[in-house]
Amino acid sequence: MKFAIQVNNSPYHSNAGYTACQFIKAALAQGHVVFRVFFYHDGVYQAFKYTTPPDDELQLTAQWSDLARHYSIDLVVCISAAQRRGLLYSDEAKRQGKLDDDLAEGFRISGLGQLVEATLEADRFIVFG
């Protein structure tokens, strides 16, 4: 089965992101396909490059990056939701006269059309958070 996933909460607001990550790993292990993960609302906080939790805590952003690296999962962060919350990738920051480069490895920035496309392509669409 082909899944589209949406994540709407930040790592420290709820377990939605972690649960989504676990779900994706389980789905992949069973041979399912994850077409795209879309980060919306406060879910964009999952993609901040410079989150630096203590070593003995969950490194959720790093887990997402690992997921993208190992399974070529498409992790898309909504550009308008990201800009509202101060997450800028380098190109966009430059355009805005800012210096940020906030997007963690394995994520990419795009628009809501990518979410609509994912829901059209997938057999199942699941929202976390």
Place this chain on the structure above:
Amino acid sequence: MKSYLFVLRKPAHCGAYVQEMLDIILTTAAFDQKVSILLLDDGVFQLKNGQHPENVGMKDTAAIFNALGIYDVNDIYIEVESLQEHGLEPGDLSLPVQAFYRKDIAGLMKRFDVVFAG
């Protein structure tokens, strides 16, 4: 084409939630998909008549709902019990809605290809 039901459960003016849900509703409609909206729980307040958010420096999100018809989003459903629990009647809302009893909501959701939880 797929049919979408966007389920809104939060009130107006609770952060960027309503604006961002309207953004995805309008984007989906702009992709020529069949879009409907269901207001549940505190979501019923989103269409409350007589909001003056400009007085507190907020954006008038209820006005955006009024523009949904331009995008062929004409089906707005509401749960009867949610309306009653919040002391509202259909006449208190700024748009015509189709009311469903709580016992029939699951059946309504089954009619759609994608239920978009909000």
